[in-house]
Structure formats: C-alpha cells, structure tokens
Amino acid sequence: MDERKSYSEEPVESSVYSELPEEESIRLLCLKPGAATDELPGQLIIHRLSEAPPYEALSYVWGEAATTGRIKCAGTDLRITPNLTAALCRLRLTSVERLLWADQLCINQNNLEERGKQVNMMRSIYKTAETVLVWLGPDHEQEAEYAKSLITAILPLVLSDGEEDVIETMMHFPTDKSLVEHGLPPRDHPQWDALVHLTNLPYFKRVWVIQEVSVASMVLMIWGETKIDMLWFRSAISWASRNNCAFSTDVEPAEGSKPGLDAAPFMVVNRPSGSLLQLLTRTEACQATDPRDKVYALLGLVDDHLSEAVPLIKADYTKPLVRAYCDTTRHIISSTQSLEVLCYNVHSARIAEGFPSWMPRFDQGIVDPWRLYGEHEACMSTIANVRETDDEQLLLLDGVRIDEVECADIILVEDEPPDTMSKAWKLAMDKLADSRTLKSLFKDFIFVMTGGTMIDEDSAPILANDTLLLEFLDYQISRILRALYALPNKKPDQCLRHLLEMAEIAASLLLTVNDELDIHHKHFSSRQRIEIKDRLAQCHPDATSTMNEQLSNRLESLWIDNDWRRFSISYANAGEYRKFFITKKHSMAIGPQAMQSGDLVCVLFGGQTPFVLRPRPESDYHVFIGECYIHGWMHGEAIEEWQQGKLHKECFTLA
Numbered sequence: 001m002d003e004r005k006s007y008s009e010e011p012v013e014s015s016v017y018s019e020l021p022e023e024e025s026i027r028l029l030c031l032k033p034g035a036a037t038d039e040l041p042g043q044l045i046i047h048r049l050s051e052a053p054p055y056e057a058l059s060y061v062w063g064e065a066a067t068t069g070r071i072k073c074a075g076t077d078l079r080i081t082p083n084l085t086a087a088l089c090r091l092r093l094t095s096v097e098r099l100l101w102a103d104q105l106c107i108n109q110n111n112l113e114e115r116g117k118q119v120n121m122m123r124s125i126y127k128t129a130e131t132v133l134v135w136l137g138p139d140h141e142q143e144a145e146y147a148k149s150l151i152t153a154i155l156p157l158v159l160s161d162g163e164e165d166v167i168e169t170m171m172h173f174p175t176d177k178s179l180v181e182h183g184l185p186p187r188d189h190p191q192w193d194a195l196v197h198l199t200n201l202p203y204f205k206r207v208w209v210i211q212e213v214s215v216a217s218m219v220l221m222i223w224g225e226t227k228i229d230m231l232w233f234r235s236a237i238s239w240a241s242r243n244n245c246a247f248s249t250d251v252e253p254a255e256g257s258k259p260g261l262d263a264a265p266f267m268v269v270n271r272p273s274g275s276l277l278q279l280l281t282r283t284e285a286c287q288a289t290d291p292r293d294k295v296y297a298l299l300g301l302v303d304d305h306l307s308e309a310v311p312l313i314k315a316d317y318t319k320p321l322v323r324a325y326c327d328t329t330r331h332i333i334s335s336t337q338s339l340e341v342l343c344y345n346v347h348s349a350r351i352a353e354g355f356p357s358w359m360p361r362f363d364q365g366i367v368d369p370w371r372l373y374g375e376h377e378a379c380m381s382t383i384a385n386v387r388e389t390d391d392e393q394l395l396l397l398d399g400v401r402i403d404e405v406e407c408a409d410i411i412l413v414e415d416e417p418p419d420t421m422s423k424a425w426k427l428a429m430d431k432l433a434d435s436r437t438l439k440s441l442f443k444d445f446i447f448v449m450t451g452g453t454m455i456d457e458d459s460a461p462i463l464a465n466d467t468l469l470l471e472f473l474d475y476q477i478s479r480i481l482r483a484l485y486a487l488p489n490k491k492p493d494q495c496l497r498h499l500l501e502m503a504e505i506a507a508s509l510l511l512t513v514n515d516e517l518d519i520h521h522k523h524f525s526s527r528q529r530i531e532i533k534d535r536l537a538q539c540h541p542d543a544t545s546t547m548n549e550q551l552s553n554r555l556e557s558l559w560i561d562n563d564w565r566r567f568s569i570s571y572a573n574a575g576e577y578r579k580f581f582i583t584k585k586h587s588m589a590i591g592p593q594a595m596q597s598g599d600l601v602c603v604l605f606g607g608q609t610p611f612v613l614r615p616r617p618e619s620d621y622h623v624f625i626g627e628c629y630i631h632g633w634m635h636g637e638a639i640e641e642w643q644q645g646k647l648h649k650e651c652f653t654l655a
C-alpha cells in the first residue's frame with residue numbers, strides 16, 4: 001500500500017461494504033480461482049483480526065489513479081487501479097481460493113472514519129499476516145530473472161564478508177576486475193542493469209511500504225513471474241551498499257558511465273525504528289500522494305517504549321492537512337519536552353502563506369538543523385511546555401527575549417562572487433571594531449561561520465575549539481591557490497590580497513590562542529613558485545614584480561599542512577545559505593534567509609538553539625522564522641540571566 005485515496009465520484013454499493021461491527025474487525029478478500037485472463041471474482045469477508053484465518057497481505061503501490069480495472073464482489077463491479085488488477089491476476093490461483101488483505105478493496109475508501117481506524121491497525125494487519133506479498137509490478141523487459149541470478153551470486157559473499165568490505169574502498173562502483181575476482185559478472189552484464197532497475201522501481205520510493213515490510217514475519221517479492229525472497233534481497237543490497245555498488249562507475253559521473261544501485265530500497269529493507277521525529281527525518285525522501293501519510297505511515301514504526309508516557313497520535317483522515325501536522329508537532333514537543341522539531345522548520349527567502357509559521361512541512365522534506373551539527377544547549381535544563389489554546393494553529397511557548405536584529409542583508413554562499421564571507425567580515429568590522437579587539441572579533445566571527453561547530457577525524461560534529469582557526473587558515477590559503485590555478489579561464493572577482501588579509505589575522509591569532517596546536521608548514525616547489533608568481537602577475541597586472549614576489553612568499557609562509565576541506569564542510573553544514581546578521585547588542589549571528597531587521601532573538605524553554613521571531617503588527621502574536629546561532633548565547637547564558645533576574649520570562653504566541 002502506498003497511499004489512501006478516495007474515489008468518491010464512484011459510489012460503492014452499501015451491500016458490499018457493510019459496517020465493520022467491532023474496532024478490531026477487518027475485511028479479507030477471498031479471491032476466487034481461475035485463469036489469469038478470466039474475469040476477477042472475489043468476496044469480502046469480515047473477521048476479528050485476532051480470530052482471522054491464515055491470510056496473506058499485499059504490499060504494493062496504487063499507481064495511476066484511473067480505476068480501469070474490475071473485480072466482482074457480491075454481484076457488484078468494484079473499480080480498482082490497473083496495478084492492483086495486475087497484482088490480483090498474478091496472485092490468483094487456478095484451482096483454489098486465496099485469502100488476501102489489500103487496502104484498496106478491504107477498506108471502504110469513501111468512509112473517512114473507517115479509513116482512519118483501519119490505518120491505525122496497519123501494523124497489526126501486516127504483522128499478523130502469514131506472508132506479506134510485495135508486488136513490484138509486471139516485468140515488461142524480462143529482467144527479473146537476471147536480477148534474481150545476481151542476488152543469488154552475491155549471497156555467498158555475504159556469508160564470507162561479515163561487516164568488512166571485500167572489494168574496493170574508492171568512492172565509485174567496483175571495477176570489473178574486482179567483480180570477476182569475487183565471482184560476479186562485470187558491470188556491463190545485463191544482471192547489473194536488471195538489479196539497478198529493480199532498485200529504481202516505484203515501490204521502494206513509497207513511505208507506506210516501509211511499515212508493511214518492517215513488521216512482517218515473512219516477505220516474498222514478486223516481479224512479473226519471478227519470486228525473490230526479501231531476506232535474500234536485503235542481504236544482497238546491504239552487501240552491495242558496503243561495497244560501493246550504490247556509486248556510479250566513475251568518480252565523477254559523465255556520459256557513458258554506468259549508474260549504481262538506487263538508495264531507496266535501503267530504507268525499506270533496513271527496518272527503521274525510533275521516535276516519530278527520527279523516523280520523519282530518515283524518510284523525508286519517501287513519497288506519499290496524501291501528504292498526511294508522511295506522518296500516518298510511520299506511526300506503526302515508533303518504538304513502543306517511546307509512546308508509553310504520551311499516547312501516540314492516531315491517523316484521522318477527517319482532519320485537514322494543517323490540523324494533522326499541527327497535532328503531530330505538538331505531540332512531538334510534548335513527548336520529548338524539547339523544541340527540536342521546530343529546528344526542522346527553517347524558512348527560506350519568504351514565509352509560505354496559508355500555514356502556521358511554526359509548523360514543519362513534513363511533506364516537503366525537512367532541513368537538517370544545527371542541533372545535529374553540535375551539542376548546543378541554549379535552554380540549559382529547561383523543558384518545553386505547550387500551553388493550552390482553543391486555536392490549533394497557535395503554539396504558546398515560554399521563553400526569554402535576548403536581543404533584536406539590527407542588520408541582516410548578507411546570505412552566505414561559498415565561493416560565489418562576490419565573496420560573501422569577506423562581505424560579512426567587512427560588516428562585522430564596520431559595526432563592531434570599536435567594541436572589541438581585532439583578534440577577539442575575528443575569532444568570534446570564524447566560530448559564527450560554522451555555527452560554533454567543527455568536525456572531528458571521523459567527520460562527526462563537535463563543538464568548535466581553537467583548531468578551527470588552523471582549519472580556516474588552510475581553507476583560506478587553499479581558496480587563494482585554487483583561484484590562482486583557475487586562471488586564465490576564471491579571473492577572481494576581487495583582489496586576492498583581500499582574502500589574504502583574513503588569513504593573516506588567523507595566522508597571528510594562532511600564535512596567541514593555544515601553544516599546544518600542532519602546526520606544520522608546507523613549502524612550494526621551485527616550479528610552483530614560478531607558476532604562482534606568473535599567475536599573480538595575471539591577477540594583479542598593476543603590481544610590480546617585487547610586490548608579487550612578496551605576496552608569493554607570504555602565501556608560502558602561511559601554507560600549513562592541514563585539511564582545508566574540514567572547515568569547508570563545517571561552513572557548508574551550518575553557515576552556507578544562512579544570513580549573517582548583527583544584533584543591537586553587538587552580537588554576531590547566522591540565521592534563516594527570511595529574517596530581517598527588527599526581528600527578535602529569543603531562547604525558548606526546551607530549545608537547544610535560540611530562535612528568531614517576528615512580532616506581528618498590532619497583535620500579541622509572533623511569526624516563527626527559525627533557529628539561529630548567536631555567539632555567546634548558545635550554552636545557557638540566557639537562562640542564567642533569567643534566573644538572576646536580568647531577563648524576564650514571557651509567553652510567546654506563535655501564529
């Protein structure tokens with residue numbers, strides 16, 4: 001099943017869908033025997049789930065909306081989608097009846113109340129089924145047997161592999177030589193194309209199928225006439241993932257390169273679990289025709305112990321989308337006592353109309369928040385408490401206001417002319433140079449650019465320390481060298497001396513902040529020195545040879561042995577595509593693109609980061625803009641000032 005559609009324009013005879021007598025009642029389809037080309041006859045039989053005879057549950061996608069198929073039940077023709085028609089024709093036995101559960105027929109889709117109740121039973125329905133039959137669709141290209149043969153060939157490698165890679169660690173599809181050495185066909189063999197096609201089938205992109213497969217005791221995949229055990233498939237693609245088969249054959253995919261396996265099935269077969277928020281983030285790329293199903297399809301996967309304190313929400317198709325998402329957000333806040341879910345609601349250049357500003361759009365993909373890139377605790381030990389309100393589109397939260405936005409005009413974009421980081425630094429100098437020393441201002445600025453975080457040797461986010469300055473220095477010098485080596489095809493948009501000035505400040509700061517930093521300088525080769533001088537002359541034709549030689553020498557003296565990409569990753573994770581802004585109390589910060597002068601910066605109880613709110617004119621309401629990083633307020637400073645009586649608690653009404 002992939003979505004819950006309703007074809008209200010096609011009334012269903014009440015005799016076919018008599019009311020279900022009990023909360024635990026379900027309908028089962030008794031599919032009558034016959035040839036695949038015969039008319040489809042069936043019968044809907046009501047059972048208590050706990051007393052139902054052995055049955056098989058069908059997991060499939062509805063496909064195109066046109067209900068051109070037919071099945072006769074109780075003398076009435078029921079119209080069904082072409083994909084369900086194809087599935088029933090394939091599953092129909094020639095001499096005996098087959099007892100199935102298929103949502104399109106076993107739920108009265110025109111009865112919204114019944115539809116919601118049955119969806120809330122989905123976990124139990126698929127868990128109770130003797131077998132879950134995954135219908136992947138017809139095999140028009142006759143590829144299924146090829147894919148099955150490759151899966152079978154991979155299985156012995158799974159047994160011998162364990163968790164270790166056995167092929168190559170380069171970020172591209174294994175070479176033909178490596179594949180053949182392990183008893184697999186080369187990449188050009190039709191078996192690989194068939195498996196790639198299998199992983200790209202629409203079935204694996206639907207959010208509903210994750211629950212249907214995850215809770216089943218036995219799963220059989222059917223593609224055309226071919227049957228594939230889901231355990232085989234799960235083992236094979238897990239091995240393929242560990243061995244880089246999800247990558248294309250070239251490091252940089254180009255014309256003629258072969259694609260790798262699609263990643264969509266990995267989510268389906270890996271049986272995800274966790275909190276509702278964790279599941280929403282992991283499945284954000286999955287699809288659902290009804291946007292409410294982005295939430296409802298995951299309810300059966302939430303860890304049981306996580307839903308004990310606060311009862312889990314229920315699927316209810318009588319609720320409009322906004323009500324469903326607002327209820328989901330409130331539930332997540334109440335069950336976690338945290339505002340982390342609000343961090344996933346970051347507005348871009350403009351705020352969408354028609355929706356509460358604080359409501360995450362779970363149907364549009366949710367942006368990873370800075371909360372995931374560092375251990376910020378702006379709220380200290382305070383917990384989120386959602387106040388009661390009669391208006392479901394309002395969210396009432398306690399907190400303290402700490403500052404106001406003075407100027408917010410620069411959107412940070414790496415390596416785009418003009419250099420936005422340099423523009424942000426110039427703004428910081430213009431606004432704040434009189435209030436602190438140059439070195440102190442610069443260090444704070446670099447921390448702001450990465451949201452106060454950096455990555456460790458394992459690429460895991462950690463709180464920033466003085467090593468970040470070392471990484472920035474290497475990053476800045478590397479930017480200059482890359483710009484020089486891009487000549488003459490791409491001339492820098494500005495004088496490289498401006499970039500060098502920031503590197504100079506970082507270098508001087510490194511001499512004072514920490515004596516324990518391990519700094520190793522690198523040196524240009526003789527050839528590099530000549531090339532760099534030539535390119536500097538191209539870049540700065542007005543400069544003398546002596547001036548360019550001095551600039552080259554200075555570049556070399558600042559060139560250190562570090563990985564400039566570490567700072568680049570930290571910057572991209574937090575700062576890029578955010579706005580750099582200055583507050584009225586002379587703080588530097590980064591926040592959502594939609595923010596503007598006059599917005600408030602607040603710490604809300606239960607929020608790991610501060611948030612930007614916009615007062616709504618002539619009302620007590622505020623528009624939620626999004627999370628922000630504001631240097632000096634990320635580790636409980638606002639709560640301490642509130643406890644000392646320096647700041648006052650307020651109730652903010654978010655609209």
